[in-house]
Amino acid sequence: MNQLVIGTEVIPYEERKSVRAKRIIITVFVDKVRVSVPRGATSKKVKEFVNANKQRILEHWLNLQEKQEARTHHSEVPSDIPMQGSIPYLEGTVSYQTYIQKRTHIGLEFSEHSLDIYLPESSSSEKRSHLIREVLIYWYKNEARKVFQAKLAHYAASMGVRYGQVRIKEQKTKWGSCSGKGNINLNWQIIRAPEKVTDYVIIHELAHLKYMNHSPDFWKVVAQEMPEYKVWKKWLREHGRELVF
Numbered sequence: 409m410n411q412l413v414i415g416t417e418v419i420p421y422e423e424r425k426s427v428r429a430k431r432i433i434i435t436v437f438v439d440k441v442r443v444s445v446p447r448g449a450t451s452k453k454v455k456e457f458v459n460a461n462k463q464r465i466l467e468h469w470l471n472l473q474e475k476q477e478a479r480t481h482h483s484e485v486p487s488d489i490p491m492q493g494s495i496p497y498l499e500g501t502v503s504y505q506t507y508i509q510k511r512t513h514i515g516l517e518f519s520e521h522s523l524d525i526y527l528p529e530s531s532s533s534e535k536r537s538h539l540i541r542e543v544l545i546y547w548y549k550n551e552a553r554k555v556f557q558a559k560l561a562h563y564a565a566s567m568g569v570r571y572g573q574v575r576i577k578e579q580k581t582k583w584g585s586c587s588g589k590g591n592i593n594l595n596w597q598i599i600r601a602p603e604k605v606t607d608y609v610i611i612h613e614l615a616h617l618k619y620m621n622h623s624p625d626f627w628k629v630v631a632q633e634m635p636e637y638k639v640w641k642k643w644l645r646e647h648g649r650e651l652v653f
């Protein structure tokens with residue numbers, strides 16, 4: 409792709425011939441600028457037009473960049489994780505505390521609904537919050553794997569279905585999926601919800617092994633296994649965002 413340089417900004421630039429365009433049209437996207445060129449417009453004319461609009465393109469571009477940055481900042485930068493606290497886990501919570509020690513590696517011990525995290529003395533204080541989060545995610549994923557395997561085996565037997573591989577994933581809004589080959593993906597973050605939510609998601613994905621759609625027949629299979637499934641489906645719709653760690 410070509411580039412358009414305006415001041416210190418280098419913007420990917422794309423030119424497209426358009427049969428429908430009646431005049432030269434500039435569209436600014438978050439990742440590029442597109443110029444739609446009508447039939448008969450010479451490249452000299454296009455260049456002149458773009459040059460005449462450089463300031464407006466730049467303003468629009470910077471505006472979009474700023475918005476994009478605010479969005480990613482909001483969703484991806486973890487909030488500060490304190491040195492100790494408690495985190496939701498199935499029916500209850502798990503408390504954790506962090507110890508700074510003269511060791512070179514990160515440690516983690518789990519006993520009786522309590523987690524001990526050990527961080528090396530050498531880790532900077534601003535990095536510690538980040539490390540704690542990583543350790544907690546590592547723990548969550550491990551737990552999720554065990555919990556999911558047990559529940560899948562239980563419900564698959566009860567529903568009379570067979571599943572393939574199981575993958576633990578992290579997605580923002582997707583809680584589970586089932587492929588045509590019978591492989592199941594589950595988002596570890598559902599173990600941050602009441603346990604019935606995890607059951608519901610697992611039953612839902614297993615039901616897809618019978619029906620690869622959301623037809624009334626599909627929901628009948630879900631209801632057979634979990635008559636009150638609507639409660640948890642609704643819970644997930646209303647509180648799902650809170651599960652994102």
Ligand SMILES: [Zn+2]
Pocket residue numbers: 612616621622
């Ligand atoms: Zn589904």
